[in-house]
Amino acid sequence: MARRAGGDGLSLTLGIETSCDETSVAVVEDGRKILANVIHTQVALHEKFGGVVPELAARDHLERLPRLLELALENAGATPDDIDLLAVTRGPGLVGCLLVGVGVGEGLAAAWTKPLTGVNHLWGHIYAGMLARPDLEPPLLGLVVSGAHSDLVRMPGHGRFEVIGRTRDDAAGEAFDKAARMLGLGYPGGPALDRLARSGNAKRQPLPKPFLEGLEYSFSGLKTALLYRLRDLGEAVTDQDRADLAAAFEQSVVESLLAKLDVALDDQPVAEVVVAGGVAANTLLRRRAVEVVGDRARLTMPPLELCTDNAAMIAAAGYFGGGPTPAEVDPSLGWER
Numbered sequence: 001m002a003r004r005a006g007g008d009g010l011s012l013t014l015g016i017e018t019s020c021d022e023t024s025v026a027v028v029e030d031g032r033k034i035l036a037n038v039i040h041t042q043v044a045l046h047e048k049f050g051g052v053v054p055e056l057a058a059r060d061h062l063e064r065l066p067r068l069l070e071l072a073l074e075n076a077g078a079t080p081d082d083i084d085l086l087a088v089t090r091g092p093g094l095v096g097c098l099l100v101g102v103g104v105g106e107g108l109a110a111a112w113t114k115p116l117t118g119v120n121h122l123w124g125h126i127y128a129g130m131l132a133r134p135d136l137e138p139p140l141l142g143l144v145v146s147g148a149h150s151d152l153v154r155m156p157g158h159g160r161f162e163v164i165g166r167t168r169d170d171a172a173g174e175a176f177d178k179a180a181r182m183l184g185l186g187y188p189g190g191p192a193l194d195r196l197a198r199s200g201n202a203k204r205q206p207l208p209k210p211f212l213e214g215l216e217y218s219f220s221g222l223k224t225a226l227l228y229r230l231r232d233l234g235e236a237v238t239d240q241d242r243a244d245l246a247a248a249f250e251q252s253v254v255e256s257l258l259a260k261l262d263v264a265l266d267d268q269p270v271a272e273v274v275v276a277g278g279v280a281a282n283t284l285l286r287r288r289a290v291e292v293v294g295d296r297a298r299l300t301m302p303p304l305e306l307c308t309d310n311a312a313m314i315a316a317a318g319y320f321g322g323g324p325t326p327a328e329v330d331p332s333l334g335w336e337r
Contacts, residue, residue, distance in 0.1 A: 011030050011031075012035070012082050012084050012085075013084065013085045013316070013318055013319045014026070014027050014083045014085070014086050015027075015119075015312060015314035015316075015318060016088040016089065016105050017121075017313075017314045018089060018093075018097045018098065018104075019091070019092070019094065019097055019121050020052060020093050020097060020147075020309060021041065021042040021097075021309075022040065022041050022042070022308060022310065023061045023064040024037065024068070024309065024310045024311035024312075024314075025068040025069050025311050026038065026072060026312035026315050027076035027083070028131070028312055028315035028319065031127075031315070031319030032130060032131065032134040032316070033131075033134065036074075036075035036076040037305075037310055037311060038071045038075065038311075039311075040064050040068060041308075042056075042057055043187070043188060045060055046187065047186070047187050050181070050187050051187065054095075054096050054097065055096065057094060058094070058097045061100040061101065065101075069104075069108075081112075085114065085318060085319065086115065086117070086318075087118075087318025087323075088102050088118060088314065088318075089314050090119060090323065090328060090329050090333065091118075091330035091331050091332065091333030092122065092148065092330070093331055095331040099329055117318045117323045118328060118329075119314045119317045119318045119321070119322075120321075120323060120335070122144060122149060122161075122333075124317045125144045125313060126142045126144065126153070126317075127313050127316040127317040128306040128312070128316070129142075129274035129276055131312055132301075132303060136274070138157050138158060139155060139272070140270055140274055141154055141261070141264060141265060141268065141270045141272070141297070142155055142273070142274045142275075142276065144276055144277045145171070145172045145173065145279035145280060146172075146173050146277035146278045146279055147173035147279075148173070149167075149277065150167040150173075150257065150279075151163055151167075151335070152264055158321055159321035159322060161335045163334075165214065165260050165264065166217065167216070172217070172253050172257060174219075175223055176189055176193050176253065176279065177189035178223055179223060179246070182223075183196070183230075190279065191281070193246050193249070194250065194281075194282050194283055196247075197249075198247075200242075200244040200248070201243075201244050201247060202244065202247040204248075205245045205247075206248055207229070207245070207252050208221065208222060209255055210222050210252065210253075210256045211259075215264055217256060217260065219253060222249065222252050222253065230245070251284065257285065261273070261275075261292060261293075265297060269297070271297055272297060273293050273297045273299050273300070274301075276302055276307060278307055280301055280307045281308065289301060
């Protein structure tokens with residue numbers, strides 16, 4: 001039985017996410033309530049390569065999407081007739097992967113005679129906060145940290161974003177992945193480093209805290225410091241040394257990220273703060289963000305399943321912020337529409 005039978009006036013958005021190595025389809029009601037959010041991760045597919053292989057990722061998206069679409073509609077108790085809007089990630093991301101999602105979205109829009117909007121993936125991470133806390137509204141301050149981005153943004157209203165700080169080189173997630181590779185950890189590196197750091201003591205292997213003037217980040221020097229420390233330890237490095245270094249590296253990244261958020265919140269006070277993106281699943285970051293924000297604002301961090309890439313956040317962003325129609329792919333898309 002369809003969700004909207006009887007003319008209840010609720011609006012359903014079907015979201016599609018294929019920007020990198022998660023394939024996801026979701027159905028979201030009125031941009032706030034998740035009715036279905038089906039996610040397939042490609043970790044096992046890329047693990048032996050130590051990173052995402054774009055061609056394999058795109059092919060897997062194409063193979064998985066039809067079944068995920070069926071599951072999402074089934075889980076939502078909806079039919080194509082009930083869907084009011086289709087929202088698909090148009091960028092940033094891997095071009096082949098984006099083309100798969102947009103192509104499927106365009107096909108569904110034509111077959112179902114529904115409007116289609118192309119969504120900025122970066123916006124989606126902020127809107128994940130609104131799915132976690134339905135009463136959340138702009139203006140707000142956002143820290144979006146992922147494998148490709150470490151950005152401080154101000155959101156004065158729906159579909160409006162101003163970047164006030166960002167990384168000059170590696171993003172935090174990329175830095176975690178590269179550090180994990182140096183430490184001989186598995187793929188994906190960020191979660192593996194997080195787990196190892198819990199058994200380490202940062203004070204035993206201290207690393208420098210990256211610092212730049214203003215609200216910018218830089219993590220390249222920190223990576224170099226870790227490389228030199230491992231070189232100096234040589235074959236004498238122990239498992240405990242690795243755990244201590246993981247803890248020190250994690251602490252340096254997290255404190256750098258939150259130091260800028262602290263400054264931004266003092267300089268530009270707002271009632272709401274969102275910390276989101278894949279790196280927002282990091283244990284230390286989640287704990288320290290609560291302490292840093294304190295009672296100056298209400299802090300929202302999406303649950304772990306909404307930190308990583310998912311279609312629910314794309315559906316929500318499509319509902320509130322929209323984007324261009326047709327949904328033109330832009331793999332290097334920034335925060336602009």
